[in-house]
Structure formats: C-alpha cells, structure tokens
Amino acid sequence: MWGGRFGAGPGDIMREINASIPFDKRLWQEDIAGSKAHAQMLAAQGIISSDDETAIQQGLSAIHAEYEADGVPEDWTLEDIHMVTETRLRALVGEPAARLHTARSRNDQVATDFRLWVRVAIGRIDSGLKAFQSALVARADEHADSIMPGFTHLQVAQPVTLGHHLMAYYEMAKRDRSRFADCAHRLNQSPLGAAALAGTSFPIDRAATAQALGFDGPMGNSLDAVSDRDFALEFLTCATQTALHLSRLAEEMILWASQPFGFILLPDAWSTGSSIMPQKRNPDAAELVRGHAGRIMGSMTSLMVTMKGLPLAYSKDMQDDKPPVFEAYDLLSLSIAAMTGMVGNVTFQTARMREVAASGFSTATDLADWLVREHGLAFRDAHHVTGSVVKACEERGITLDAITSNDLAAIYPQLQESDLPDLSVEGSVASRTSAGGTAPVRVREEIAFAKKELEA
Missing domain, CATH: 1.10.40.30 (Fumarase/aspartase (C-terminal domain))
Known part of the structure; x- marks a missing residue:
C-alpha cells in the first residue's frame, strides 16, 4: 500500500500500534455492503466497466461467504478490514479489484461502515429494550394491586403499588428508545463519496450510493463527512443513559434481595453462591449490570476526550473511535438481556412488601x-x-x-x-x-x- 512513497515497511511496533484489524474486522459486513454499492455506482457512471463491476461483485460475494464461514483473517501488515478485504478481492478477481478504490478513500469508507454498524446496533438494542418493557408490563399487570413502600432518602415515605413502581422503569426505557431513535435518524446520512476530505473529481453519484445503503441522503460537506463522529458519541450517550436506568433497577434488586429487605427471591438462574459460605445466594447478575454501567460511561468519556481537540479532517486518533462503541454495545446488550430475565423470573414477596409499607x-x-x-x-x-x-x-x-x-x-x-x-x-x-x-x-x-x- 505504501510502496510508491516509502522505501521500507513499518517497524514492528509501528505495525502493531497502527493495525486496527483486531477490532475493525467487526465491520466486515458493512465494509462489503459499502464496496458493493460503490462498485455499482462506478459502473453506472461509466467510471469502471460493467465487466469489472461483475468481477468485483462476484468476488465480494465470495469473500462474504468466506468471512461468514471462517471469520476475518487478521493480517496486521494490511492494517484494517478495508485492506484485508481489498487484498483478498485482488487475489480472487485480479486487476478489477484495483479499480474498486476509485473515487473513495479509507476515510469516507470507514465513516460509512461505522455509521452502518451503529445503525444496526441501534435496531438490536431497541428490540432488547422492547422485550425489557414487555417484561415490566407483564409483571406490573400481575402486581397492579400489590402494595410496597415507596421510598425517599431510602426511608419509607408513602405506600405505592408494585405495578406502579415497575411501570416507572417502563417509562425510562421508553425515553431510552426514543433517544436511540433520534440518534438513528441523525446518523442516517452517507459519508461515501467525500473521499479523503475534499470530495473527488470523478463524476460520482453520491445519492445513488446513499440510497443503495439505506441512507436518507449524502452528507452535505465532505470535511464534515470524514471527520464527524457525533453519531458515535450520541450512541454512547444514549447507551450511558440506558445503562444508568438499568443500574438503578439492578441496585434496587440487590437491596430487595437482601435479608433486611426480603422483598424478592432471585431464582437460581440469576444468582451465584459463595466459595466459603454455603448459605449464600448472591445477586451477581444485578451487581454486574450495575458495574457495566460504569464501563459504558467510561466508553463515552473515552471517545469524548479523543475527539475534543482534533482539527479537521481525519486524524489517526479516530481509529480509536470504534473500541469504546463496540464495548458499550456488548455490555449494554448483555445488561438489557440480564435485566429482562431477572424482571421476568423474580419472585416478589408481596406480604413482606406490604408489611414494610405499613x-x-x-x-x-x-x-x-x-x-x-x-x-x-x-x-x-x-x-x-x-x-x-x-x-x-x-x-x-x-x-x-x-x-x-x-x-x-x-x-x-x-x-x-x-x-x-x-x-x-x-x-x-x-x-x-x-x-x-x-x-x-x-x-x-x-x-x-x-x-x-x-x-x-
């Protein structure tokens, strides 16, 4: 990749610090989809031949099948998912592969891939939150009349119903879903075609690639297109707020499961024991959800600090934008699933709740x-x-x-x-x-x- 400008390859440490394939291989489906849309547009605009496009499309489909079956190979000398895929494409179809990168840069390529990935991630989180809401509603329906203490300052304040308490978390999740939906709407603009930073002199059709990839349209400024990570920061902000809500419920379950409260019994599936105390039933799943909230918040802070002082347009610092987003997504997805399971399966000790409420x-x-x-x-x-x-x-x-x-x-x-x-x-x-x-x-x-x- 650097043969025309550099006489020697990077040193071992430079190769290691520069390689992002260990984590950006996660973008392989989005990278192939973006390349397919770009090749189709190049052929439609007469920039590459239809024969070249056919070879590229067939090669990319073959690579998709390989990655799906065997995973993405990690070749640190090729740095990232873009070059790993392009190199494999050239091995499969030869010279046409070298024309695929016409009128684009890895700068707009990764920005496009990342937006596509976050868009899918939002959809999956929304589905998880909807399942969480459904579990809350089902248990609230079951306990619309069950009385429990309402607290302020963790002191018994006024009696409320357990159904009312659970529906408070339904409302929080509803706001969480609306924030993610807003994020999905704002990110749905395509950077593809912005090239390195200034656009391109080739007669490309950015609207066509945007439509092919499900975007609402192309981004309006090429500098902004390659340097913007607002969508990632907004995703992390939404994830942090959601994690805070889950953590509050997790904290309540931890308290409620303790002997002084005695409000709930967590089933075996959501508890662990002690290596020394045979009687213990620990609410570890809830404690881990509470802990994950801190890590998700840390991911948000990490990317904010990375972005706060970067000049336009692309800087290599931005290679570190993906790990915090990937980690936050993984942790949040797991936390949502865990809280959904706990809400659905916990046994509420309503007699004890009423006793304390009185x-x-x-x-x-x-x-x-x-x-x-x-x-x-x-x-x-x-x-x-x-x-x-x-x-x-x-x-x-x-x-x-x-x-x-x-x-x-x-x-x-x-x-x-x-x-x-x-x-x-x-x-x-x-x-x-x-x-x-x-x-x-x-x-x-x-x-x-x-x-x-x-x-x-």
Whole structure:
C-alpha cells in the first residue's frame, strides 16, 4: 500500500500500534455492503466497466461467504478490514479489484461502515429494550394491586403499588428508545463519496450510493463527512443513559434481595453462591449490570476526550473511535438481556412488601391531606398537626391507623367529633387517583396504554 512513497515497511511496533484489524474486522459486513454499492455506482457512471463491476461483485460475494464461514483473517501488515478485504478481492478477481478504490478513500469508507454498524446496533438494542418493557408490563399487570413502600432518602415515605413502581422503569426505557431513535435518524446520512476530505473529481453519484445503503441522503460537506463522529458519541450517550436506568433497577434488586429487605427471591438462574459460605445466594447478575454501567460511561468519556481537540479532517486518533462503541454495545446488550430475565423470573414477596409499607407512619400525608380537604386547614398547619399525631403514636407504640377521633381532638381541639379517614395502606394507594398516580385504577390504565404502545 505504501510502496510508491516509502522505501521500507513499518517497524514492528509501528505495525502493531497502527493495525486496527483486531477490532475493525467487526465491520466486515458493512465494509462489503459499502464496496458493493460503490462498485455499482462506478459502473453506472461509466467510471469502471460493467465487466469489472461483475468481477468485483462476484468476488465480494465470495469473500462474504468466506468471512461468514471462517471469520476475518487478521493480517496486521494490511492494517484494517478495508485492506484485508481489498487484498483478498485482488487475489480472487485480479486487476478489477484495483479499480474498486476509485473515487473513495479509507476515510469516507470507514465513516460509512461505522455509521452502518451503529445503525444496526441501534435496531438490536431497541428490540432488547422492547422485550425489557414487555417484561415490566407483564409483571406490573400481575402486581397492579400489590402494595410496597415507596421510598425517599431510602426511608419509607408513602405506600405505592408494585405495578406502579415497575411501570416507572417502563417509562425510562421508553425515553431510552426514543433517544436511540433520534440518534438513528441523525446518523442516517452517507459519508461515501467525500473521499479523503475534499470530495473527488470523478463524476460520482453520491445519492445513488446513499440510497443503495439505506441512507436518507449524502452528507452535505465532505470535511464534515470524514471527520464527524457525533453519531458515535450520541450512541454512547444514549447507551450511558440506558445503562444508568438499568443500574438503578439492578441496585434496587440487590437491596430487595437482601435479608433486611426480603422483598424478592432471585431464582437460581440469576444468582451465584459463595466459595466459603454455603448459605449464600448472591445477586451477581444485578451487581454486574450495575458495574457495566460504569464501563459504558467510561466508553463515552473515552471517545469524548479523543475527539475534543482534533482539527479537521481525519486524524489517526479516530481509529480509536470504534473500541469504546463496540464495548458499550456488548455490555449494554448483555445488561438489557440480564435485566429482562431477572424482571421476568423474580419472585416478589408481596406480604413482606406490604408489611414494610405499613411501617414508618407511611400514611401520614393522607391524614394531612384530609385535614386540608375536609377541615379547611392550610397545608402547613395540617402538616404540623399530623407531625404531632405521629409523635404521639410513637410514644404510645401504635400505628397511625389505630388513632381515634378523641386522640386527634386531644392534639387539635377544633376536631371534637370527626370521622377519621382510611389511613390503611390500601386506602392510601386507592386515593392517589391523580394522573400518573399509584392508585390501581391508574396503574391499570397506564398498563393498558403501554400494551397498545408495544403492539404498535
């Protein structure tokens, strides 16, 4: 490749640092697809002969079959997937292969391959997230009435339903899918034909190659086409946000599986044991999902730092754009699959959840709301009265729903005779009927809407 300009080949260390074939071989399908589209366009424009195109297309199809059967050979002297494929093509079809690189550069070639790969990756992640949502909806439907504690500061705050809690993660995944969809829309412009950086003097048809590869059209500026990695950064940003959501659920499952909580039982398929303590059942799958979020975030940071100071157009630093994207995709795909499996198979200990939900005077806000609604107190005054009631309950060792109207009148004499509200956890959740609230009737509405979204 360098014979015309250099008298000798690269040294061993230069060859090793320069070679990207160990990781960019992953782009082989996209590289062959891009070359096929480019050859077809060159022939249509009269830049190469139809005989040359036929030979190239047949050779590329043969290489596709070889790679599919045996994998991509790693020849570090050929540096990357582009030269490995081109060299193999020349061995198969001879001189026509040398004409394939007319009017293109490895700069626009790799930018095209990478966009194609990320586009496919987004589709696969979206399918995984949809399956995750389906698992959440199925379990939420099963537990639309099951009561659990809602927490703030990891303290029991107000009772909610388990279905409501699970549907919160459905909404997060919904936003994650929308972000990936936006990323897919923005990346769907073709760099092919930008050549090294300035375009080409050959009469190419960039719209034709864009259409053949499923792009919406060609990128508008050749410098931007070869130097842009916004699509990769946006992919990593979307992946990081998704991983953070999965990590939050994983953290909850880790807590819930512990003996102090006792909210869930993870099946054997999603647990491991201890090498020394026979009784242990460790939530390792959830812990690894939590750990993967940090690595995915690191991938995003890695590429951002790589790109932050690069002048236009292409710099060799950009060869390091693919490993963080590949790693993030692998980790995120595995994390989504793991969380989908755990959600689908976990056993919820609903009796224990309800027990904890009823602790900590979790329906105190219901009493304050009742004082406002039925007796016209300002909320801050109602808050003060309710706090005094809670203090009295603590001193007497009784629960909030055990107080009587006389107890309340002793604290707030204006209420001599009054029918007290339902301060049970069931009454509390049933009363939360505002849009998006935890009342089972609202949860079932949300679930019904989610099922329609997933079917659509």
